[in-house]
Amino acid sequence: xxxxxxxxxxxxxxxxxxxxxxxxxxxxxxxxxxxxxxxxxxxxxxxxxxxxxxxxxxxxxxxxxxxxxxxxxxxxxxxxxxxxxxxxxxxxxxxxxxxxxxxxxxxxxxxxxxxxxxxxxxxxxxxxxxxxxxxxxxxxxxxxxxxxxxxxxxxxxxxxxxxxxxxxxxxxxxxxxxxxxxxxxxxxxxxxxxxxxxxxxxxxxxxxxxxxxxxxxxxxxxxxxxxxxxxxxxxxxxxxxxxxxxxxxxxxxxxxxxxxxxxxxxxxxxxxxxxxxxxxxxxxxxxxxxxxx
Numbered sequence: 001x002x003x004x005x006x007x008x009x010x011x012x013x014x015x016x017x018x019x020x021x022x023x024x025x026x027x028x029x030x031x032x033x034x035x036x037x038x039x040x041x042x043x044x045x046x047x048x049x050x051x052x053x054x055x056x057x058x059x060x061x062x063x064x065x066x067x068x069x070x071x072x073x074x075x076x077x078x079x080x081x082x083x084x085x086x087x088x089x090x091x092x093x094x095x096x097x098x099x100x101x102x103x104x105x106x107x108x109x110x111x112x113x114x115x116x117x118x119x120x121x122x123x124x125x126x127x128x129x130x131x132x133x134x135x136x137x138x139x140x141x142x143x144x145x146x147x148x149x150x151x152x153x154x155x156x157x158x159x160x161x162x163x164x165x166x167x168x169x170x171x172x173x174x175x176x177x178x179x180x181x182x183x184x185x186x187x188x189x190x191x192x193x194x195x196x197x198x199x200x201x202x203x204x205x206x207x208x209x210x211x212x213x214x215x216x217x218x219x220x221x222x223x224x225x226x227x228x229x230x231x232x233x234x235x236x237x238x239x240x241x242x243x244x245x246x247x248x249x250x251x252x253x254x255x256x257x258x259x260x261x262x263x264x265x266x267x268x269x270x271x272x273x274x275x276x277x278x279x280x281x282x283x284x285x286x287x288x289x290x291x292x293x
Contacts (some may be wrong), residue, residue, distance in 0.1 A: 001065075001067055002025070002028065002064070003026070003065055003069060004030070004067070005045070005069045007030070007072030007073070008039075012071055013072075013196045014163075015201035019201040021045070026046070027045035027046065038048060041227075048061050051205060052163045053085055059095065059096040066103075068258050069104075083136060086087065093148075101109050104140065104148050105145055107151065107155055109130060110157075111124070112260060124137055129174060130286075137152055141204055141214055151207055151213065153200075153219050155195070158194035158195075159196075162199035162288075163197075166280050176231075176235065177240075181235075182240050182242040183242075185227070187227025191261055191262065193224055193225075195222070196277065196279035199275075199278065203219045211272075215272065217266075218266040223265055225281070227258050237286065237287070
């Protein structure tokens with residue numbers, strides 16, 4: 001297959017592209033800058049210049065391919081500009097692929113279901129801080145009604161691995177270094193789901209190859225890692241204490257992420273897709289030390 005990948009030069013895209021190429025696929029990667037184009041080419045993919053606001057380029061890339069994996073988003077991902085660009089991209093892909101039966105794999109985020117792990121069968125309710133992104137996820141699934149083999153890959157809060165520089169674990173490490181303490185909120189029992197980036201890449205490949213239309217897939221390796229354990233693992237590497245801090249000590253999304261219990265299961269995904277995470281879990285990955293070099 002010839003697969004068009006947005007976000008091909010990004011953290012997850014840089015793992016997805018080699019995964020696809022190793023499986024014998026061809027890759028056309030979207031690149032918005034010279035630096036991104038160099039990265040995509042170095043990975044072994046063909047380059048298509050443009051960004052998420054270039055809907056004509058997005059349609060052309062989709063029409064020139066056998067399927068689409070949509071990874072790119074503007075930063076911050078929950079801003080109005082980011083969600084509007086994402087909606088436009090999904091609309092462009094749906095129009096280009098309509099009636100073809102070709103795959104459209106769109107990235108989402110694992111849901112939060114108080115008191116239990118979120119599953120692939122949970123309803124996509126457009127509410128809370130990511131309501132607009134959930135609306136876009138629902139639009140992506142609706143592409144199945146237009147004859148597109150559309151599915152969602154739901155990513156957890158931490159997609160970790162060697163080379164991660166901008167996710168929540170690096171943010172926690174930078175904050176701990178600056179403050180001299182590895183903090184968590186309350187008793188630290190709130191849980192993060194997580195997945196190694198190479199395991200996530202394998203699921204994206206399986207999704208574009210074989211996921212049925214309308215599938216929701218949870219790319220989850222660790223169902224839920226207590227944030228206290230994450231803080232303690234970081235503290236051990238830095239030689240710093242880990243302790244509970246008031247929520248006011250944290251900024252932005254970290255307050256929500258550290259204070260909300262958000263486990264998620266991938267049991268249905270593993271059964272449906274034959275996918276099995278094989279790479280280190282989050283705590284083991286932190287303990288390997290590469291985040292601190």
